[in-house]
Amino acid sequence: MDMMKEKNFGFGCMRLPVLDASDQTTFDYEEIEKLFDCFLEQGFSYFDTAYTYHGYQAEKAVKKALVDRYPRERFQLATKMPLRDFKDEEDLEKIFAEQLENCGVDYFDFYLLHNMGHNVYDKCCKNHAFDFVKNKKDEGKIKAVGMSFHDMPELLEEILEKYGDRLDFVQLQINYIDWEQANVQSKRCVEIANKYQKPVIVMEPCKGGTLTNVPEEAENLMKEYHPDASVASWAFRFAASQKGVFMVLSGMNTMEQVLDNTGTFQNFKPLDEGEYEVIRKVAEIINKKTAVPCTACEYCTHGCPKKIAIPQYFALYNSIMRTSGSFSSQQVYYNNIVLNDHGKASDCIKCGKCEQACPQHLSIREYLGKVEEKFEGQSIIPVRK
Ligand code: SF4
Ligand code: SF4
Incomplete structure (x- = not known):
């Protein structure tokens, strides 16, 4: 496949339907199979999973709902080496073998070094992770090698300069909110990928769902311009319109999303200037109203x-901040989460582990202070024993 010439759409398996929202491993197989079937029927075939998704169980769920039900040539499968988890070279082998077994396949169409950034880069160099994936490709166990990248453009350039010959593509976080944000800098990262001629897969095109549920004022702007287009379709078209992008992923968990999103890609049209102008205004409105730019990836x-x-x-x-700071059911939800055996924001001991894992580089401890101010000043907050 000539990656640069295609515009494709992939099913992200990071937020699959579950039976119990408090346990990410309670897969709703009936629902997942329906979504996968529909996605394939609509003419798409790329599925993206990872060793760590859904409490380390997503690969097995993909085996059950997809691999065991379809011939191998009917789908393309991508998974990822957990860079935070592996210890040494031996471990790379062990995890890779486990992944083939988890997924029930002999090879992966796409394989990525997962969540590359400063915190794991040295470990990858020391343990020859880039050579490891290239060797697996030479052995025929991987068709295309890449990395998902969540760090600053300077590091991306350094990696592509040094290890670019081992990598066929890069996976970047691209959406119209992060495009020029200082903590993500998607635009610069895309420019660097283009410079090194690495085709781009887009992750987080809707920023963890934020761009499917935008403030009313922003939605009105989009609806006035295209009354029939969904809010999400604007985000997908923005991501897929960027130079060098050949694939956009979306973590879908309803049939409505699968049909709407596949429809966007079946009739894909890049954004024109007038549409970019609408997006610029929408981004301004959302930025003013988003207090914490968290994508809900759960890495932290x-x-x-x-x-x-x-x-x-x-x-x-x-x-709460989107609704001008007024209190509503949010406090009840907060209390319920605490009662469900989770620490309160004020229980944070400021160890910083979460911030090391956060691909968005958020000051989590500082934001938790704001959460505490908002939710724990209320007398109804339960006290944990
Ligand atoms: S700093 Fe982060 S990891 Fe440590 S206790 Fe606080 S929230 Fe948890
Ligand atoms: S705080 Fe960071 S690591 Fe945690 S869910 Fe949000 S974006 Fe992900």
């Missing part, structure tokens, strides 16, 4: 010694 929660439900608290905080 695994190592938290206090089991603080960081992304859920940020979502509640954003929701």
Whole structure:
């Protein structure tokens, strides 16, 4: 496949439907199979999973809902080496073998070094992770090698300069909010990928769902311009319109999303100047109203010694701030999360583990202070024993 010439759409398996929202491993297989079937019927075939998604169980779920039900040539499968988790070269081998077994396949169409950034780069160099994936490609166990990248453009350039010959593509976070944000700098990263002629896969085109549920004022602007287009379709078209992008991923968990999003790509049209102007205005409105730019990826929660439900608290905080700071059901949700055996924002011991894991480079400890101010000043806050 000539990656540069295609515009494609992939099913992200990071937020699959579950039966119990408090347990990410309770897969709703009936629903997942329906979504996968529909996606394939609409003419798409790329599925993106990872070793760590859904409490390290997503690869097995993909096997059950996809690999065991379709011939191998009917789909393309991507998964990722967990750079935070592997210890040494031997471990790379062990995890890779486990992943083939988890997924029930002999090879991966696409394989990525997962969540590359400063915190893991030295470890990858020392343990020859770039050579490892290239060797697996030479052995025929991987068709195309890449990395998902969540750091600053300078590091991307350094890696592509040094290891570009081992990598076929890069996966970047691209959406119209992060395009020029200082903590992500998507635009610069895309320019660097283009400079090194690395085709780009887009992750987080809707910024963890933020761009499917925008403030009313922003939605009105989009609806006035295109009454029939969904809010999400603007985000997908923005991501796919960028130079060098050949694939856009979306983590879908309803049929409505699958049909709407596949429709956007079946009739894909790049944005024109008038549409870019609408997006610029929409981004301005959203930026004014988003207090914490969290994508709900959950990377921060695994190592938290206090089991603080960081992304859920940020979502509640954003929701309150979007409605001009007025209190509503958000306080009840906050209390329920705490009662469900999670630490309160004020339980944070400031160890900083979460910030090392956050691909968005958020000052989580500082934001938790704001969450605490908002939610724990109320007399109804339960006290944990
Ligand atoms: S800094 Fe606070 S929220 Fe972050 S991992 Fe440590 S205890 Fe958890
Ligand atoms: S705080 Fe960072 S790591 Fe945690 S869910 Fe949000 S974006 Fe992900």
